[in-house]
Amino acid sequence: MFRAIATSLIAIVTMFAMLAVYLQITLPRKSEAPNINFTLTPEMKERGVYLAENVLVCDDCHSQRDWGKFGGPIKKPQGAGRGCVTSEVSLTGRLRDENQFSGIAINSEDYFPEYLCVPNITPHPTGIGDWTDGELLRAVREGINIDDKAMFPIMPYHIYRDLTGLDALAVISWMRDLPPVDEVAPPRQVKFPMNVLVNRWPRPVFAVSKPLNADDEVEYGSYLSHQARCNYCHTPRWGQTLEDSPNLLMAGGVSFMIGKYAVRSTNLTPHEDGLKDWSREAFIRRFKSYEDYDSNAVNTWMNWKAYSGMTEEDLGAIYAYLQSLRPVPTPGS
Ligand code: HEC
Ligand code: HEC
Structure with a gap:
């Protein structure tokens, strides 16, 4: 009897260990950052600003917000990052304490991630200054950062993966044209099991299955x-x-x-x-x-x-x- 229990326990532990190794090796799913060579037209640049600021509202997360004002318009400097997502601000955007937007990081007690700061995406070396266009495209649409790591899906790359290629490149040109700001976001700290689960979300964008019909x-x-x-x-x-x-x-x-x-x-x-x-x-x-x-x-x-x-x-x-x-x-x- 004892031996049977011990054997099943060993089998279960081995199974979990194999699963962990499997997940470590296969996840996150990623492709090489593409080599992009494109010429931006003035129309594309204009569309990039429009999309980023009025439609996709990248600034909403990547800038400080003025919560004393209706709807929390963004504060300058634009794109320089914002305080940290913690127990105070959940995935669905629960905001319990307005002071968190002062940029002071708060440690979480009861909610994941333990510590996740919204980074600087201006073209300064402390932001995305050293990233290639391909690395940015992969980050925005596939959720893999410059270190080949899975990004936390609060960054809505699982939505942006459906951006048309041209729109995504237009948004990248918007980041490149922001006034550069020297601002280092503290590294994220995500504990088990979130640090493993986070690898589940990224997925390469191979081809757009159905092109967007903007006339419809x-x-x-x-x-x-x-x-x-x-x-x-x-x-x-x-x-x-x-x-x-x-x-x-x-x-x-x-x-x-x-x-x-x-x-x-x-x-x-x-x-x-x-x-x-x-x-x-x-x-x-x-x-x-x-x-x-x-x-x-x-x-x-x-x-x-x-x-x-x-x-x-x-x-x-x-x-x-x-x-x-x-x-x-x-x-x-
Ligand atoms: C960050 C969360 C959030 C996002 C994103 C958001 N909304 Fe809202 N929306 C709200 C909340 C909360 C209210 C209710 C308070 C208010 O009227 O502002 C609201 C109210 C509205 C209203 C007013 C309806 C009424 O009966 O007065 C409309 C219309 C609306 N949203 C449309 C949209 C559309 C379209 C989008 C996308 C372009 C959008 N919202 C994106 C949170 C959001
Ligand atoms: C809902 C909030 C939110 C929105 C909206 C958002 N982001 Fe992010 N973004 C994040 C968070 C959080 C991270 C950090 C993820 C991590 O490190 O795991 C991030 C990371 C990034 C990174 C990687 C930077 C780095 O240093 O690792 C880039 C580039 C980026 N976002 C660009 C954009 C662009 C462009 C848009 C608009 C198309 C956008 N983001 C919209 C929350 C957001």
């Missing part, structure tokens, strides 16, 4: 809204994963803490809880109304200021896409 408004609106991460806040997560709950796409109801206050994202489906009665014009106007808005009265987690710079055509495409969704009531309401 709903398809283009879906692309923009996916890349702008509207669903990241407006769709409940599937359990503890990074995935959207499939039946609740854009159904809203996700809670965010801003200091002591909770704010819930709204329903963006064509349900009566959501945008059923909204005209295209009203939708566009709502965004555009924040272009020159300067208030410290109310606050929200949504960076209206950044999104207000989207073109009316692009906002219209997002509207068309949202209206094409299945209407669902807001969960928990």
